[in-house]
Amino acid sequence: MKKFIATTLSIGVLSAGALLADTIVAKKVSASLDNIKCDSPVWEKAKAAEVILYPQTTIILNDKKANELNKDDKAKRAKVKALYNGKRIAFLIEWADGTKSVQKGYSSTSYADGFAVQFTNITDPNKLPYIGMGNEGREVVIHLQKAVDKFYEPNGNKDVSMQVNVHNTNNFAKDVEKFEKKVDSLANRDYEKVFVSQGFRSMTEIKGEKLKAKAGMKYKDGKWKGMVARATNDEYLDLNKPAIAVAFAVWDGDKLNRDGLKFLSSWEPVVLSKEGENFAKAVLQKVQGDVKNGEKIAKENCAACHNYGKEQNAPKFMAPNLSNIGGYSTAAYLRESIVDPSAVVVPGYNRNAHKNFEWYTVDDKGHRQSTMPPFSHLDKKSQDDLIAFLQTLKAEVEK
Ligand code: HEC
Secondary structure, X not given: OOOOOOOOOOOOOOOHHHHHOOOEEOEEOXXXXXXXXXXXXXXXXXXXXXXXXXXXXXXOOOOHHHHHHHOOOXXXXXXEEEEEOOOEEEEEEEEEOOOOOOEOOOOOOOOOOEEEEEEOOXXXXXXXXXXXXXXXXXXXXXXXXXXXXXXXXXXXXXXXXXXXXXXXXXXXXXXXXXXXXXXXXXXXXXXXXXXXXXXXXXXXEOOHHHOOEEEEEEEEOOEEEEEEEEEOEOOOOEOOOOEEEEEEEEEOHHHOOEOOEOEEOOOEEEEOOHHHHHHHHHHHOOOOOOHHHHHHHHHHHOOOOOOEOOEOOOOOOOOOOOOOOOOOOOXXXXXXXXXXXXXXXXXXXXXXXXXXXXXXXXXXXXXXXXXXXXXXXXXXXXXXXXXXXXXXXXXXXXX
């Protein structure tokens, strides 16, 4: 393992033990993980860690009803377990959802509960990809699973364009019966997609033979369990490392959650072997600073563009809403966003629809340049105070 981690973050006053108390530790097992399911007994070997999922408030959907339903969202608690055996790595995420929402067909007024697990090859804790599906030069692989009604998949390739829903009887009015029979023998219950992405407008679906993964969802007693098991190594990812960073998202169909309207974790370290603990500490590290002073700096320098907390007077489309930025960002990401905004550019609203509020321009080499000015002139203490304040911007956690 050459030069695994170079961390520039200091550990400060928090003890390593406290930092790592709720870290996801992947349990090495000898059992096969080829056919693992949500309720396979092998999960009992892994210890559950708590992960908090915050309402993603970066952009506000143009949907009054959805916005109304989600305006007082609290952060969700999830329990995550991980297993690996050298060939495969598997994640189980469990979260409470009082209403089971299963999408019927491709209706655009009903939405499904679902979850996603996001992976990256990057092991520099200061250069992790943008949490919302990666960014230029920092790729992620996303496994997405939604609870949908039965569909029929003629080629068995998890190829969404080929999937036919049971309720789509128009095409099958004549031989629904025959169709139903076929569905019963071949149907999948879940909608599963895997993407490789450098930002949400550059997602490429991975399917067919290349998809060495399995996923599943199971609802019981007001809780969802979601599972993803994938190859530790394939042409997209090499997760054979002492530690990796993984992020989780869940959608609540009942609250009209879809796309960016979801609950999102920060990058979470997953420790596979003891050597990975330094990486975990670096990802979890918080910046200590004077929160009150940070709040003042933010009001003076940031509130004209960004809405957050009590500051909600910036034009709506001007810049990402930072109300939950402390929930789904690492400290390193916050610092980078302040001193070097173009390192990671948040894509923002449709640029054609909101011409006056472009979040980036494109230079002659095709690279995105943020329209946010860099604040690298702030001294270290002011930066720390500002970051300490941004870390407090997050919804209350549900009981
Ligand atoms: C001129 C408007 C403007 C000002 C002033 C501004 N920003 Fe930004 N900011 C943006 C835009 C546009 C983006 C999205 C593009 C990008 O990622 O850089 C952004 C992105 C961010 C992000 C990433 C958000 C996310 O969802 O990941 C953070 C964090 C941030 N800004 C913090 C700040 C802080 C702190 C200040 C004050 C010191 C500030 N900004 C000042 C316009 C601004």
